[in-house]
Amino acid sequence: MSADITAGAGAGSSPDYARKALIGSTLGFAMDGFDLLILGFMLPAIATDLGLSPVQSGALVTWTLIGAVLGGILFGVLSDYYGRVRVLAWTILLFAVFTGLCALAQGFWDLLAYRFVAGLGLGGEFGIGMALATEAWSAEKRARASSYVALGWQGGVLLAALVTPLLLPLIGWRGMFAVGIAPAVVAFIVRRTLGEPEIFVARAKGPRQPLPLGLLVKDWETTKTSFAMFVLCAVQNFGYYGIMIWLPNYLSQRFGYSLTKSSLWTAVTILGMAAGIWGFGQLADRIGRRPSLILYQIGAAVSLVVYSQLTDASALLIGGAVMGFFVNGMMGGYGALLSECYPTAARATAQNVLFNLGRGVGGFGPLVIGILASQYSFALTIALLSGIYVLDMVVTVFLVPERRGEALT
Template identity: 30%
Template sequence: MPTTNISRRALGLVVGLCGLAIAFDGYDLVVYGTTIPSLLKEWQIGPAEAGRIGGYALIGMLVGALLVGTITDLYGRRKTLIGSVTWFSVFTALCAAAPSPEVFGALRFLGGIGLGGLMPIACALIIEYAPAEHRNLTYVVMQSGYAVGGILAASLAIPLIPALGWHVMYLIGAAPVVLIVPLALRYLPESLEYLVSRGRTDEAAALAKRLGIAVPPAPPAGARWYDGVRTLFSGEYRRGTVLLWIATFCALLMVYGMNTWLPQIMRAQDYALGSALSFLLVFNLGSIVGSVLGGRAADRIGSKPVIATAFLLAAVSIGLLSLKAPTIALYALFAVAGYGTIGTQNLINVHVGRYYPASARATGVGWSLGFGRLGAILGPIAGGLILGSGLSATWNFYLFAAVAVVGLAATALIPVRAAKRDSVALAA
């Protein structure tokens, strides 16, 4: 397979740069949740309106995820990733100067377009270049940057918001333009699959020689830009496409719902802001540890049983969070829930990327995440409606636990053929 002999240095650069970019995707996910208490107070808005504002960024992500396949086919994965990072960084920083909830929501929507395009490209690059026998582990190591960004947001919020206000949290969102873009311009390689598909064979051969790997085969003659979309709905893939979309929908609903409202839910249960943010930190930290362990297991026994187990852990741990428990038990449950939500989505992404052939990989991940963004949009909105309805805040935990059960059922129904192919670690 083309990717099995890539040098450690080259692989490390791809994983490191994609992971660093994904870290700021995770930062953007969590930063809104950390600033909600401040926004509610400053702009005198209710939880329901805050939930709608949180959904604007996710609508932008939906647009970006659906567009990324076409944009990548035109400009390449490298340029599209760099453009996505630049785009969302600029609009995230502009949120710090927003004078009203309306302007803030519009900026979050625009920034979300860049964020929506980032993850499918990073996923496609890692799956292309990772050694087949360690593909799940390599991917979740890269994707752990997502939770690292969440931890960074939660950790910075604890001292910075009381001292400097919520605005500084969004100014930090400009950091990728300085930290990532120059490095990516210099070190991030283009996708060999893209170069070959565009007929740039000499350039592909030179890059493959530098990376120490073989040139991937050319796509069939007469391939068209929309062939990737057609593949998703062809007879061989149709059922799996629908089930993977449902699983992604459920996972992202939990990820964005929990990360957006967890601090406010705990505040509603009389925990101080610092304590509430510490629960959010543990939630994201648990996802890192769990994702690495889950990735190792997925490389050995296949993704499907590991994803199903992760959904089950999410349902149990989130359900138990609705009960009164000692603080140490809450921390443990939040750690497990972090793996069952963020970790589950990490594993689903790599499973989706391996489910389809290379020609449809970025499109498959992009459309799966695009449909999943509907769940990401619904999570913050539903959480805000529950908090604003007068119901106990613990009803959010009932909702998210029920969604985990639906995700578990969808995962169990993924066609056995795809699960078998995944379990023997065949390269797409």
């Protein structure tokens, strides 16, 4: 990876700038994964202290995600107007301040408000970070850059899984939220050490562009591309959230795994996802975005069906890693693909709007899987989940353009 960073600078960017842009973007997305996972860990303690009902506890997660969708749209547009670095710093700072305020919550409603506003900040980080990283890196290494940013989420999730069980008993849920103030330091460093990408500066010198949202549907070809990318992002999030929420339950109910054992098997699946993301970036820069997507989509569909038939503990461990590799590995290429499909005037908007709309649809994954599992079985439901990747393949073949190696416009 270090060699890639050294040689990865895009036109007008130094290797040092490319490296700093990548680090800042990756840290932003890591906070997204870290925050959502620690919230899940802390919900029982929060509910006990504040006397929350199960519905109220669930609402804290729901309104964080709603805030993320709205924040993605808002800050994506602002980033295309005012700059990647400036607005990325705003989103990190907003997230940090309101996460810290959660530590002072006295009841459901003020905590809900803090979570919603923190979600606004979280939602902006993915698309802005992806736009910043891909604009700073050269065309031949663009998919690798986006895969490294995507790995930030996995790093944040793994860090939360490791530190929350250790810190939560010591500092409580209020202390955990107080730790969330730390990203404000990241925002300060990003803002002080990074300038805007050269391609954005050059565009900013020209006449004011139309509303960025309008550029996502400016003509029939662009509209088809936007629809295709929305489907890909929706399937990505639907499969990810569906599997991650229900996998421990599946292992526990069908095979009687303890919480510790289920967590270990799930962690191996997460490591498989991280390997898949890294591999996708390497592959997409060598053979193209569309061939890589189709290969991973086939792998996802097949591995889900195979996994649903496994019963041996060792086979489940290996099968989970393989399934994770394909199901979430495609995340490594969306940043590059979206960057190449839209101009600089709408790049961050496209990243945030399409991904966060997909995340909104993907949020129904656990619900749909829960309903199907209650009617049939977890094994059959996991197998049926493979069908969404067949839809993915159809959309990729007929609607997704191939832009590997092309200069950004």
